Amino acid sequence: MISIQQLSKTYTSKEGTVVGVDDVSLSINQGEVFGIVGYSGAGKSTLLRCLNILERPTNGKVTIDGIDLMSLSSKELRKARQSIGMIFQGFHLTMAKTVVENVGFALKAAGVGRVERKQRAEELLELVGLSDKANQYPAQLSGGQKQRVSIARALANNPKVLLCDEATSALDPNTTQSILHLLKKINKELGLTIVLITHEMEVVKEICDRCAVMEQGRVVEEGDTYDIFANPQNELTERFIKTVIDFTIPEALLKKTQGTIVLLKFTGELAGEAIVSDLLQEHRIRGNILHGKIDYIQEKPLGTFVMELKGDEQEVNRALASLGATLGEVEVIENDRSTDYTMARAE
Amino acid sequence: MIDQLITLWPELSKSFIDTLIMVGIGLVVSFVVGLPLGLLLFVTDRDLFLENKWVKSITGVIVNLVRSVPFIILLVFLFPFTDLLLGTTTGPVAASVSLSVAAIPFYARIVESSARDIDRGVIEAAISCGASPWLIIKDIIFPEIKSGLISGLTITAISLVGYSAMAGTIGGGGIGDLAIRYGYYRYDNFVMFTTVILLIVMVQVIQYVGDFTAKSVKKS
Numbered sequence: 001m002i003s004i005q006q007l008s009k010t011y012t013s014k015e016g017t018v019v020g021v022d023d024v025s026l027s028i029n030q031g032e033v034f035g036i037v038g039y040s041g042a043g044k045s046t047l048l049r050c051l052n053i054l055e056r057p058t059n060g061k062v063t064i065d066g067i068d069l070m071s072l073s074s075k076e077l078r079k080a081r082q083s084i085g086m087i088f089q090g091f092h093l094t095m096a097k098t099v100v101e102n103v104g105f106a107l108k109a110a111g112v113g114r115v116e117r118k119q120r121a122e123e124l125l126e127l128v129g130l131s132d133k134a135n136q137y138p139a140q141l142s143g144g145q146k147q148r149v150s151i152a153r154a155l156a157n158n159p160k161v162l163l164c165d166e167a168t169s170a171l172d173p174n175t176t177q178s179i180l181h182l183l184k185k186i187n188k189e190l191g192l193t194i195v196l197i198t199h200e201m202e203v204v205k206e207i208c209d210r211c212a213v214m215e216q217g218r219v220v221e222e223g224d225t226y227d228i229f230a231n232p233q234n235e236l237t238e239r240f241i242k243t244v245i246d247f248t249i250p251e252a253l254l255k256k257t258q259g260t261i262v263l264l265k266f267t268g269e270l271a272g273e274a275i276v277s278d279l280l281q282e283h284r285i286r287g288n289i290l291h292g293k294i295d296y297i298q299e300k301p302l303g304t305f306v307m308e309l310k311g312d313e314q315e316v317n318r319a320l321a322s323l324g325a326t327l328g329e330v331e332v333i334e335n336d337r338s339t340d341y342t343m344a345r346a347e
Numbered sequence: 348m349i350d351q352l353i354t355l356w357p358e359l360s361k362s363f364i365d366t367l368i369m370v371g372i373g374l375v376v377s378f379v380v381g382l383p384l385g386l387l388l389f390v391t392d393r394d395l396f397l398e399n400k401w402v403k404s405i406t407g408v409i410v411n412l413v414r415s416v417p418f419i420i421l422l423v424f425l426f427p428f429t430d431l432l433l434g435t436t437t438g439p440v441a442a443s444v445s446l447s448v449a450a451i452p453f454y455a456r457i458v459e460s461s462a463r464d465i466d467r468g469v470i471e472a473a474i475s476c477g478a479s480p481w482l483i484i485k486d487i488i489f490p491e492i493k494s495g496l497i498s499g500l501t502i503t504a505i506s507l508v509g510y511s512a513m514a515g516t517i518g519g520g521g522i523g524d525l526a527i528r529y530g531y532y533r534y535d536n537f538v539m540f541t542t543v544i545l546l547i548v549m550v551q552v553i554q555y556v557g558d559f560t561a562k563s564v565k566k567s
Contacts, residue, residue: 052475081477092472096490096565105486109478153476163475 001193002028002051002161007060008217020046021057021219028195028210033187035208035225036197037240043217044197048163051195052084053077065160070246082110085154089166090148093138099149100125100134106156124152128182142171144175151182155190164196168203180206201240205229205297213237226297230267231329247291247306249333259310261290263331264323266303274306275326282321285311306333351537358525361547365439365520369511372443374491374504377450380502382411382496384451385458386484396470396480410452418449418510422517442519446510454503461495496563501557505550522546 004027007040021043028034038044049055051062053069062069067080093102103121114122125131128148138146147167154162164183168176184207187194198204204211204225212222213236221234229245232238242248248265254261266275280287291306309316323330384406389395391403416424425445426436435441465488473483512523523540530539 041361054471054475078477078479081475084475085476086472086474088468090466090468092468094469094473094487094491096493105473105478106430106476108486109473109476109482153472157477 001030001065002026002195003061003063004028004047004051005061007047007050007057007062009043009050009055010058014196019043019217020055021050024060024214024217024219025221026219028193030193031187031191032209033196033207034196035185035204035211036214037199037201037204037211038197038214044214045165046217047066047214048165048195048197051161051163052081052086054086078109078156082106082157082162083159084161085157085159086163086165087147087150087154087167089169091138091143091150093146093149093153095138098135098137099130099141102138102149103152103156106153110157112314117252120156121152124155125149127155127186128152143171144176144178147171147175147179148182151186155186155192158190159192161193161195164194166198167196169198169200176203178207183207201244205244205295209298213240224298226267226300226302229295229297230265230302245293245295245302245304247304248291249290249306253290257288257290257308259286259288259308259314260320261306261308261333262320262323263333264303264305264307264327265329265331266294266301266305266327268300270303270327271289275323276307279319279323282322283311284315285309285319348537352541355392355538355541359522359541359545362520362522362525362542364512365515365524366508366522366549367442368439369446369514369519369521370504370507372440373446373450373511374500376443376447377454377503377507378500380447381451382453382458385455386462387490388455388459389462389488390480390484394467396474410455413448413452414456415538418445419513421445421449422514437518442511442514442517442521446507446514447512450503450507453506454499456540457502458492458501461492461499464495465491494561497557497561497564501554501561504553504557508546508550508553524548532546 005025007021007024011018011020024047024212036044036047046055050057051064053062056072057117064080064084069077069080072080076205094105097105100118100121103124107117107120116293118183122131122134125134128151130145130148130152133141133145138149141149162183167183168179171179183194183196186192187207190263195304196208208225210223211225211228212219213228213234214220215236221228221232228237232241249261264276276287286309288308289305290308292304294301294303296302309319320330320332388406388410391399391406397417412422422445425448429436429441431445432444433441469491470483470487473487478486511519511521511524515521515524516527522545526539526542526546529535530542
């Protein structure tokens, strides 16, 4: 649906050149929710704004629904933008217009007549659950309601793609949830392709089918959200995931333990099986759970447990080997009393 | 005192009407020409949807040029132009030519600066909707700055009242002219005070009406 090829955006000023986006290639499928994560300044916002040519890329190619956006004349680009909705962190509604007029503006831009405009705007407000606010001004609405209005405006011309620029970052957790549910709903019901950028991994976990992690203008990791969470390859990705799934054991508790401490990840179907209890029955070791959680990502369980395994060293090693065979990977966090927090990987 | 007022009355009312004509014409022209000019200055600015360095700097230079000439010089300088346009250089209508020329760039800058206060994001959102430049100006920028436009007109009108006194002294007539002729040159304190009071009342009324209108068009 969206194809980004070797896209770069550099800013030239008297002080020199600044690289916003550095040689990014991504391909986003029809009907998926794609997340782009990164800290501020990573270039994710610039990348998103290149998708509807709010920023003109310095190099590369952006194709949406088969149309090469960079080759269009300004008139053709305006037409193309009508099928690419966009919502913003700051909502960007016109304060001097009522809610229904704000939504109507997008339709006016597409040349829709007055009567039809009003009818369609009301339909859209119904979709976002704000029918009763049609004649109010944005100043009278809460942040979540304003974002709903801007979603209605973005959907006005039946776009194929919706771009979300930190759409939930200015909202409280509850409102964020409800906006994410709304986005998921329109993604499902209208088959809309959604590209969202965020610095909150929680948002990715909640609704993204696939995601990319950006740093210094580059995509450092990209993949299925579940795989990214279950098996991050990049250090930055791990840091982001830790903001949602954190298994750091307090130092004091770690000092009290005596056995081998392992981090076990149960992915997909494995999360539903009795692996731990089998392990303890088959080997002459004792296990103690220090930390544990099962997250549901894309409705698939991802279990993460930190366990202390006690017993004969050889027996523990044998247990680790069989765990490794079942789970693919077991991370030994600590087994040597003399060193502090060494990370070793046992396959 | 009443006697004095009665003697002064015919001249006073004529001067008042002359001032109204000068300020009125100046205000209408500054709005009609200054508004598009101010919007042009705004939309051709850097990072805006009709960014154009050349148009922006040429317009900017012309506006600054007119604004940097002291009004009294501009008045005299424009005499040939006024003569060409109206066939005369005296009377309130002739004076309003130079008043208009001075007021246009003044108002244009006010329009530009109130447009700058608009959240750029709102304009960006309009661009992302695929709106044409004209629709953005008409439907986004204009409603957002409507109240600023009226406040700007108030400021311009009050400045015009002041300038009209200057224009009056070199043949335009008006209250300011009356104050100078009788009050200043003839040391007639009665005329001086009457005209000053009249000017104060006029400025107050303009300010009040301006504020009231600006407030009433402000929706949200």
